[in-house]
Amino acid sequence: MxxxxxxxxxxxxxxxxxxxxxxxxxxxxxxxxxxxxxxxxxxxxxxxxxxxxxxxxxxxxxxxxxxxxxxxxxxxxxVGSVWVHNPLVPAEGIELGAAALLDDSGARATRRPIVGSVVYTEGSMLGRWIGSGRRGVVDYSLGFAVESLDLADRFQGMLGDYNTRQVGVLCVRTPPPVRIPRTFFTSVPDPTEVSVDVQWGGQRTDIVFTATEVDPPFVGLVTPLLTYDDLDAAYSTYDERDAAYATYTDMDRDYSLAGLAG
Missing domain, CATH: 2.60.40 (Immunoglobulin-like)
Structure with missing residues (x-):
């Protein structure tokens, strides 16, 4: 958007x-x-x-x-599909499809606890609630059906690999009526990949984890979709590039060149 x-x-x-x-x-x-x-x-x-x-x-x-x-x-x-991305590298997000959520995701239970306790003061018949307010979603069983090994590799890459460290937080966007926030930032402490038919030559894996809602990374941090390297790869000279756009703003909004530099 x-x-x-x-x-x-x-x-x-x-x-x-x-x-x-x-x-x-x-x-x-x-x-x-x-x-x-x-x-x-x-x-x-x-x-x-x-x-x-x-x-x-x-x-x-x-x-x-x-x-x-x-x-x-x-x-x-x-949008009727489920999308998942690393908030710091959104262009590498993946679309998992409308039926990607596993049937037991959330186990039909969404918890948002109110943290506190009941305290009985001396001489009081009734307790007094002392609390710090309500938290976000906790311990939500989230699972995705991933229909290709390429998508499974890309999903794992969003969480980091042997060479690249990532924040361990994903943005999950689901259409209604799934009972989690439409923009859901979750920690992913222990992603588990389950092979469904790969051992028989298929492509299907399930990725499951226990999701807890967290604050997103600082909003000033993001990897841009379009870079000057992409523009340099599209045009052999600065004069050719300048002639292609009426304004610098038009140039900066030419997302068709995104990723051209590799």
Missing amino acids: EFFIDAGDLDPAAERLRLYRFSDNRQWKVRGGWDIAVGVAVLDFECPFGVDATYRAEVFDGAGLSLGFTDYATVTLD
Whole structure:
């Protein structure tokens, strides 16, 4: 989901933006859209499926003073598949299909405990609840049917391998009516891969783990989809590249070149 505000629609003093999304009855900071320059497009890889997502940006001048907020813009992504990605490398996310969730995912039970205890003070007949509020989803049994070995390898790669360390957090997006947040950040402490028919020459594996909802990594951290290396790979000279686009913004939004540099 791309979000772009033309500089001509903003106060002339505007220099930077902070982009927010309202979804799942929560306010989110949009990854890659935090303290960005005016005229920069943002790709929201965390936009939920099947529910309204409402965006607006707070605008700042060069001194860091707020100039207020833009108007709201609401979108609904009509996606029936399950998508999973590493929030720091969203372009390498995978689509697992509409039937990817295993039948026993969640075991039909979603827990969001309220942490605290009942305390009985001296002389009191009734207890007093002392607590710190409600937590996110905990100990949710999550399982995916992965229909190819390539997808299984890519899934494992999102969690790191022998050469590359990753954060151990995934963003899982499911369509309704699955009873977890539509944008669900979960720790993956012990991913278990179960071969279903690989031993007989098939491709199907199941990946299962116990999911606990966590805060996402800092929203200012993200690997860009389109890089200058991609642009350099597409055009042999700077003059040729400059001639292909009316503005630098158009160039920065040519996602068809993403990944061209390998």
